[in-house]
Amino acid sequence: MTKPHAIIIGAGFTGVATAHDLALRGFDVTVVERGDICNGTSGRTHGLLHSGGRYAVKDKESAIECIDENTILRKIVPQVIEPNGGLFIAIEEGDLAYAEQFIESCEECHIQLDELTPQQALKLEPNINPKVLSAFIIPDGTFDPLRLALAFAGTAKHNGAKFRTYTEVQGLLTDGKGTVTGIKVLDRASNKSQELHADVVVNATGAWAGQITGMAGLDAPVKPTPGIMVAYDQRFVQRAINRLNVPGDGDIVLPQRRMVVVGTTSFDAENPDYIPVTDEQIKIMLDRGSELIPGIRNAKPRGIYMATRPLVGGGSGRSIARTFKCYDHKETHGIDGLVTITGGKATTLRAMAEKTADVVCAKLGVTTACVTKETPLLSYRQYYTIPN
Amino acid sequence: MTEKWNITLRVSRQKDTENQHFDDFKMEVNPDEYVLDAVERVWAFMDRTLCYRHACHHSTCGACGMRVNGVEKLTCITPIRAVTSNGATLKVEPLRNFPVVSDLAVDMGAFYRKMEVVSARAVLPITEAEIENPATNWPQNDAQFLRLSDCLECGLCISACPVAATSPEYLGPAPLAAAQDVGIHRNPELLGIVDCEDGVWRCHSAFECTAVCPSFVDPARRIMALRTQVIGAKLGKLFGKA
Amino acid sequence: MNNQPSANKFWAWFNPMGRQVGGWAFILNRITALGLTFYLFLHLIVLNQLAQGPAAYGGFIALTENPIVKLGELLVVAAAIMHGLNGIRIIFTSFGIGVTRQKELFYGFMVVALVAILFFAARMYMG
Numbered sequence: 001m002t003k004p005h006a007i008i009i010g011a012g013f014t015g016v017a018t019a020h021d022l023a024l025r026g027f028d029v030t031v032v033e034r035g036d037i038c039n040g041t042s043g044r045t046h047g048l049l050h051s052g053g054r055y056a057v058k059d060k061e062s063a064i065e066c067i068d069e070n071t072i073l074r075k076i077v078p079q080v081i082e083p084n085g086g087l088f089i090a091i092e093e094g095d096l097a098y099a100e101q102f103i104e105s106c107e108e109c110h111i112q113l114d115e116l117t118p119q120q121a122l123k124l125e126p127n128i129n130p131k132v133l134s135a136f137i138i139p140d141g142t143f144d145p146l147r148l149a150l151a152f153a154g155t156a157k158h159n160g161a162k163f164r165t166y167t168e169v170q171g172l173l174t175d176g177k178g179t180v181t182g183i184k185v186l187d188r189a190s191n192k193s194q195e196l197h198a199d200v201v202v203n204a205t206g207a208w209a210g211q212i213t214g215m216a217g218l219d220a221p222v223k224p225t226p227g228i229m230v231a232y233d234q235r236f237v238q239r240a241i242n243r244l245n246v247p248g249d250g251d252i253v254l255p256q257r258r259m260v261v262v263g264t265t266s267f268d269a270e271n272p273d274y275i276p277v278t279d280e281q282i283k284i285m286l287d288r289g290s291e292l293i294p295g296i297r298n299a300k301p302r303g304i305y306m307a308t309r310p311l312v313g314g315g316s317g318r319s320i321a322r323t324f325k326c327y328d329h330k331e332t333h334g335i336d337g338l339v340t341i342t343g344g345k346a347t348t349l350r351a352m353a354e355k356t357a358d359v360v361c362a363k364l365g366v367t368t369a370c371v372t373k374e375t376p377l378l379s380y381r382q383y384y385t386i387p388n
Numbered sequence: 389m390t391e392k393w394n395i396t397l398r399v400s401r402q403k404d405t406e407n408q409h410f411d412d413f414k415m416e417v418n419p420d421e422y423v424l425d426a427v428e429r430v431w432a433f434m435d436r437t438l439c440y441r442h443a444c445h446h447s448t449c450g451a452c453g454m455r456v457n458g459v460e461k462l463t464c465i466t467p468i469r470a471v472t473s474n475g476a477t478l479k480v481e482p483l484r485n486f487p488v489v490s491d492l493a494v495d496m497g498a499f500y501r502k503m504e505v506v507s508a509r510a511v512l513p514i515t516e517a518e519i520e521n522p523a524t525n526w527p528q529n530d531a532q533f534l535r536l537s538d539c540l541e542c543g544l545c546i547s548a549c550p551v552a553a554t555s556p557e558y559l560g561p562a563p564l565a566a567a568q569d570v571g572i573h574r575n576p577e578l579l580g581i582v583d584c585e586d587g588v589w590r591c592h593s594a595f596e597c598t599a600v601c602p603s604f605v606d607p608a609r610r611i612m613a614l615r616t617q618v619i620g621a622k623l624g625k626l627f628g629k630a
Numbered sequence: 631m632n633n634q635p636s637a638n639k640f641w642a643w644f645n646p647m648g649r650q651v652g653g654w655a656f657i658l659n660r661i662t663a664l665g666l667t668f669y670l671f672l673h674l675i676v677l678n679q680l681a682q683g684p685a686a687y688g689g690f691i692a693l694t695e696n697p698i699v700k701l702g703e704l705l706v707v708a709a710a711i712m713h714g715l716n717g718i719r720i721i722f723t724s725f726g727i728g729v730t731r732q733k734e735l736f737y738g739f740m741v742v743a744l745v746a747i748l749f750f751a752a753r754m755y756m757g
Contacts, residue, residue: 043445190490596649609730
């Protein structure tokens with residue numbers, strides 16, 4: 001029996017995690033990516049391994065996804081994670097008013113939470129704002145974005161998946177009756193075009209999902225929503241520091257290597273290919289970030305960049321839920337052979353892949369169950385060491 | 389008002405089997421932008437065929453290493469102001485000593501294989517990390533915490549090392565530094581891996597690795613410290629110390 | 631795609647473009663080493679003259695009074711001093727002494743080398 005063949009467009013978090021899942025379920029997997037692995041939103045992720053605390057009050061569905069996946073990722077891919085927890089800190093009276101809701105919601109979502117006195121918080125993290133009024137410790141973490149993707153991709157490669165980077169999709173191939181049967185690609189390293197055929201094409205292009213669905217004549221299922229991040233050259237904290245309040249601009253500071261990274265903002269954009277950085281947004285990060293960690297004022301920026309979230313659903317900016325959606329376009333528009341996965345967060349990449357692989361398996365009548373929850377990932381270096 | 393400079397970005401190009409040549413792109417930049425921003429804009433607005441590696445844009449992933457005016461740089465944290473002037477030409481080339489995949493993108497396979505050979509640590513206990521700030525007086529319950537290692541595995545040191553240029557089998561600065569970080573006392577197998585022709589003794593003290601390292605690893609110092617470890621381990625063996 | 635490491639790229643060792651202090655020291659050490667090796671062969675040829683009788687040797691000794699040959703001798707002395715001192719620096723750093731100060735160590739040793747070279751030059755030309 002020949003293996004079913006799946007083409008995955010996009011080697012960001014969703015693409016590599018789906019490749020891993022489908023490879024384990026016995027698929028022949030080909031991932032095509034127009035740049036190198038993780039060159040879009042995934043690479044530029046803040047790197048917060050969410051506990052769900054940030055979403056607990058407003059978006060319980062996302063919060064529960066986060067805490068579940070947080071626990072799983074710590075087990076299957078410890079090589080890329082700093083599992084050092086996080087603090088939610090109240091600086092102003094207004095923040096304290098949020099605390100009650102926050103505690104209740106975290107409990108509802110089963111997010112473990114410990115309240116600290118300001119003294120205790122300052123003892124754990126001496127560089128946070130000394131005016132801290134209250135603090136909660138939660139199981140946040142941080143991860144290395146590229147290596148997280150490489151670990152999934154490397155394990156997928158070990159299980160037979162093929163990765164074709166610098167390969168841009170030029171169009172979808174159809175059987176003339178509307179069913180997608182493959183893609184036409186341009187290998188940018190050799191400037192040669194080629195047709196690739198598959199039993200199913202998975203559109204895992206995140207904020208660019210609309211460009212692929214557009215090739216099938218469908219509307220974009222996502223809203224590209226960029227936000228800025230500014231890295232500063234001192235590692236002031238060991239934990240993820242969150243402002244205890246309704247999610248807003250510049251209210252998360254994360255340690256990364258010898259830096260801290262402040263993020264982020266949220267606005268709408270049309271073309272996610274290049275989002276320019278603006279001085280106003282940098283200033284917001286400095287102002288808001290130094291409310292959490294005053295030392296940031298005296299630190300030097302080391303890297304300023306925009307990352308574009310792929311948000312699904314109605315509304316705009318922060319009011320959009322952070323959960324993900326997987327569309328079988330046969331069900332939504334009568335176009336067979338094409339599945340789109342988008343939305344979601346880095347923390348939930350494995351769950352997004354599981355859902356997508358479930359949809360793909362159902363379409364092709366494959367009954368193998370998902371085992372990614374229990375499968376430790378191989379070294380991220382395997383992505384480079386296993387020849388393509 | 390944001391300052392504006394006009395620069396010419398001279399980009400190394402190489403597709404498939406063709407020879408290396410350079411394409412010039414005239415562009416307006418803010419000198420406080422990073423070199424990678426300029427490269428990315430070439431791809432976004434001027435030439436969609438340009439291939440280059442990049443991911444995190446803040447020196448945590450190590451993907452965007454290139455040679456900028458001949459010197460190895462992590463382009464995401466190299467401000468344009470630091471490497472050129474208004475009206476000047478800025479040359480970007482792929483790293484040396486790695487096979488070119490296309491244009492500025494190189495194949496990291498051989499290098500990552502060497503990092504695996506020495507079982508380089510990706511995360512390490514926070515108490516073993518060399519951080520100057522904040523003071524490393526960890527509260528007791530933090531001692532179990534982990535931290536991503538400083539080495540980004542970006543390959544700049546391999547590109548800058550004159551010995552790596554001529555010895556494909558030489559382990560090279562980052563893998564040797566990683567071996568020092570692991571320590572022969574922790575992993576005795578490392579002795580055989582680094583105490584050989586292509587190991588710790590191959591270094592010829594050009595110190596270029598440390599000069600270009602974007603992430604405080606200081607490979608040269610670690611290579612020297614590894615030599616001390618090797619001598620110690622061999623003396624230990626000689627005198628029958630366990 | 632000629633970007634892989636390969637033994638025939640040894641010329642890259644001597645390219646100072648984009649190199650920093652440690653790299654210059656490396657290049658200097660390679661050049662002086664080659665110069666001294668070349669000199670060693672020259673020296674053996676000269677010693678060979680001894681075997682051909684006093685006249686041949688005397689003729690050669692007269693040649694050493696030629697200022698250009700003298701300059702060559704000074705270059706040998708300079709190369710030996712620089713290579714030797716740089717070697718001491720590398721011994722130090724190899725044992726972990728002054729690794730983080732290798733630039734200053736290089737500059738320091740080169741100042742010593744300069745003083746020594748001037749001293750020998752004075753003795754050769756004025757002594």
